[in-house]
Amino acid sequence: MKLWQKIFLSSLFLIIAAVNVISIVLLNNSHKLIIEREQSHAIREYEYFAASFANSAIYERLRSEKIILNDKEISEIATDIVSGRPKTQPAAIYSSEKKPIAESAMPELFKHDDLERFISSISSTSDNYNIRVFNCSDKRYMAVCSTIKVEDKTFLLLTASDVSEIFTLRTKQTNFVRQVGMISAAVISLILLVTVILLLRPLSRLNTYTKAIAGGNYKIRIRKRGSREFRELAENMNIMADSIQSNAARLEKIAEDRQTFIANLAHEMKTPLTSILGFADLLRIKKNVSDKERVEYAGTIVEETKRLRSLSGKLMELIALGGTETEKKPVSIPGMIKDTETSLLPLLQKNSVSLSCQCEDITISADEELFKSLLYNIIENAVKASAIGQEINIRAGMSDGNAVIAITDHGIGMSKEDAKKVFEPFYMVDKSRSRKAGGAGLGLALCVKIAEIHNAVLTLDSTLGEGTTVYIIISGEECL
Amino acid sequence: MINILIIEDDQNIAKMIKATLSIVNYNGTCCYDGKSGAKEAMKGTYDLILLDVMLPEMNGFEVMDAIKNCGSPVIFLTAMQDVADKVKGLRLGAEDYIVKPFEALELLARIDVVLRRSNKTQNIITYGSLSVDIASHIITDNGEPVQLTPKEFEVIVYFLQHQDIAVSRERLLSNIWGYEFEGESRTVDIHVQQVRRKLGLKDKLITIPKLGYRLESQDKT
Numbered sequence: 001m002k003l004w005q006k007i008f009l010s011s012l013f014l015i016i017a018a019v020n021v022i023s024i025v026l027l028n029n030s031h032k033l034i035i036e037r038e039q040s041h042a043i044r045e046y047e048y049f050a051a052s053f054a055n056s057a058i059y060e061r062l063r064s065e066k067i068i069l070n071d072k073e074i075s076e077i078a079t080d081i082v083s084g085r086p087k088t089q090p091a092a093i094y095s096s097e098k099k100p101i102a103e104s105a106m107p108e109l110f111k112h113d114d115l116e117r118f119i120s121s122i123s124s125t126s127d128n129y130n131i132r133v134f135n136c137s138d139k140r141y142m143a144v145c146s147t148i149k150v151e152d153k154t155f156l157l158l159t160a161s162d163v164s165e166i167f168t169l170r171t172k173q174t175n176f177v178r179q180v181g182m183i184s185a186a187v188i189s190l191i192l193l194v195t196v197i198l199l200l201r202p203l204s205r206l207n208t209y210t211k212a213i214a215g216g217n218y219k220i221r222i223r224k225r226g227s228r229e230f231r232e233l234a235e236n237m238n239i240m241a242d243s244i245q246s247n248a249a250r251l252e253k254i255a256e257d258r259q260t261f262i263a264n265l266a267h268e269m270k271t272p273l274t275s276i277l278g279f280a281d282l283l284r285i286k287k288n289v290s291d292k293e294r295v296e297y298a299g300t301i302v303e304e305t306k307r308l309r310s311l312s313g314k315l316m317e318l319i320a321l322g323g324t325e326t327e328k329k330p331v332s333i334p335g336m337i338k339d340t341e342t343s344l345l346p347l348l349q350k351n352s353v354s355l356s357c358q359c360e361d362i363t364i365s366a367d368e369e370l371f372k373s374l375l376y377n378i379i380e381n382a383v384k385a386s387a388i389g390q391e392i393n394i395r396a397g398m399s400d401g402n403a404v405i406a407i408t409d410h411g412i413g414m415s416k417e418d419a420k421k422v423f424e425p426f427y428m429v430d431k432s433r434s435r436k437a438g439g440a441g442l443g444l445a446l447c448v449k450i451a452e453i454h455n456a457v458l459t460l461d462s463t464l465g466e467g468t469t470v471y472i473i474i475s476g477e478e479c480l
Numbered sequence: 481m482i483n484i485l486i487i488e489d490d491q492n493i494a495k496m497i498k499a500t501l502s503i504v505n506y507n508g509t510c511c512y513d514g515k516s517g518a519k520e521a522m523k524g525t526y527d528l529i530l531l532d533v534m535l536p537e538m539n540g541f542e543v544m545d546a547i548k549n550c551g552s553p554v555i556f557l558t559a560m561q562d563v564a565d566k567v568k569g570l571r572l573g574a575e576d577y578i579v580k581p582f583e584a585l586e587l588l589a590r591i592d593v594v595l596r597r598s599n600k601t602q603n604i605i606t607y608g609s610l611s612v613d614i615a616s617h618i619i620t621d622n623g624e625p626v627q628l629t630p631k632e633f634e635v636i637v638y639f640l641q642h643q644d645i646a647v648s649r650e651r652l653l654s655n656i657w658g659y660e661f662e663g664e665s666r667t668v669d670i671h672v673q674q675v676r677r678k679l680g681l682k683d684k685l686i687t688i689p690k691l692g693y694r695l696e697s698q699d700k701t
Binding site for chain 2: 263266267270271272273274275276277278279281282284285286287288293296297300303304
């Protein structure tokens with residue numbers, strides 16, 4: 001069952017039940033009041049009848065100047081009195097043995113079995129009023145019955161009155177309430193239906209949008225309308241869609257980068273493989289290979305194999321960086337630069353390049369070996385870019401709360417386009433030069449990875465022909 | 481003499497291709513970037529151009545576009561295996577597409593096909609007393625015609641075109657019977673024996689253990 005149906009049906013059921021219960025209680029109450037009023041009325045009637053019976057007996061005794069009236073005389077008086085009653089108010093007088101003495105002409109009431117049982121159930125010693133309502137053909141009578149002492153004899157007196165009207169009224173009222181109840185239920189259900197549907201309409205709208213988002217349309221945003229809960233829900237779903245969109249974009253970027261990486265890797269692997277396979281095949285199938293050719297072919301195979309070895313080594317480093325846990329401890333930047341300089345000494349001497357260092361004593365939290373290899377790679381690049389006799393400047397200091405290391409060379413520099421792509425894996429500014437130097441195009445990509453691990457960013461300034469400055473900006477959080 | 485232009489940025493690969501071409505006596509000229517390659521190609525003196533796709537300055541597709549009118553057939557060389565790339569290259573007018581890395585004989589075979597298509601190969605090959613007319617499928621020994629089956633004819637032509645090169649059975653199978661032929665290398669052996677017998681090449685068409693066969697060139701002996 002749908003939510004709107006549930007809400008609608010349950011509230012409709014509750015409303016109708018409440019209306020019915022209230023009207024039944026009210027009806028019953030008013031009916032009870034009317035009956036009570038009718039009862040006191042009937043009692044008064046009875047008392048009047050009993051008094052007139054007693055008075056008639058006294059009057060008759062005094063008139064006939066007797067000390068006591070005999071049964072026959074009393075019976076005559078009773079008959080007189082009973083017959084004088086109006087037709088709608090029948091009455092009867094019984095002896096203490098419950099034998100009828102006089103009954104008004106109401107055969108259907110007095111022949112009633114219930115009445116006889118009623119009379120016989122009344123004790124002749126108590127003088128309580130016994131009241132009961134009798135169904136008699138299509139009419140209802142309220143009967144009052146009690147004992148009375150007249151002329152030292154006990155009699156049972158019964159008066160009755162027609163109360164059909166009260167019950168007819170009740171039936172009529174019940175019918176009326178039922179009709180009104182049905183009409184109002186119809187009206188209420190209509191209003192309820194419209195209200196519920198209107199209130200829940202934003203829900204189906206939300207549903208549509210959610211489906212669209214789930215279906216991959218991350219650009220869609222839900223308009224905030226309807227009651228507060230729905231507006232909040234819409235807002236939260238928009239926030240969710242935002243994060244899904246940005247995540248999807250991020251994943252797409254990662255997938256794209258990976259695709260490019262693999263394509264480049266395939267190219268970088270196939271190029272040396274082509275030379276190796278080609279020359280090896282030549283050595284295999286050629287009948288006469290001169291010494292000069294053999295040295296040339298085999299030399300190339302060795303050279304290209306070395307290139308593959310360097311590529312696979314760098315690749316392994318790159319993969320290992322992603323998986324291994326780094327061990328960070330406080331290390332001093334000038335100390336690391338000094339160590340790196342020492343290990344670069346042979347290369348520096350070979351190229352006659354000198355290093356100058358102006359470093360503040362900054363201590364950062366870093367994996368010493370990794371960070372040194374980052375510095376090594378960057379300084380090595382600077383040396384390779386420099387001409388003989390040039391100087392490389394290294395400066396380190398604090399800027400905007402971050403530690404910054406700047407490595408400046410005055411070598412060949414590079415164009416703006418190259419500078420943009422230089423951090424991409426496999427990008428080489430000068431392919432043939434870099435290959436001859438055994439480069440695989442992965443050095444700076446490796447540096448970027450190491451920088452990431454150390455919460456640092458690499459940026460680069462370069463002018464073609466004037467030199468390059470690489471900045472390592474280490475977030476202040478890592479500074480000690 | 482067949483002149484072939486090699487436009488390839490990796491010098492070692494260029495050198496390897498040139499060496500491969502030299503064993504069938506083709507003359508190779510190397511260019512190491514797209515721009516100079518396109519300029520060289522426009523001279524129109526080349527029978528075939530081998531063009532790498534990933535080139536500095538101008539990539540292979542751009543070069544292809546620039547040299548459309550030079551009249552020389554082009555074979556692409558590339559490390560990429562993407563079908564879309566192949567289609568792009570072929571649509572631009574390339575004759576064939578070779579994926580790196582490749583074997584030397586595969587390169588020669590592809591070159592052969594393209595050269596034959598543009599009628600740039602020799603139509604008559606002479607080998608000692610043998611004279612083979614490829615176009616009319618006639619082979620004569622001292623002027624006397626020799627009866628060969630079509631496959632036997634193709635086998636001797638292949639060996640004549642690849643003298644002094646060790647040719648594997650698989651190579652012969654894929655070149656003469658086609659890649660889809662899944663017969664055994666026994667088929668090759670039988671055909672080679674027939675050719676040897678019919679043309680009297682017992683000492684020239686020699687078996688190389690574990691590899692295949694080689695037709696020794698005439699002038700060396």
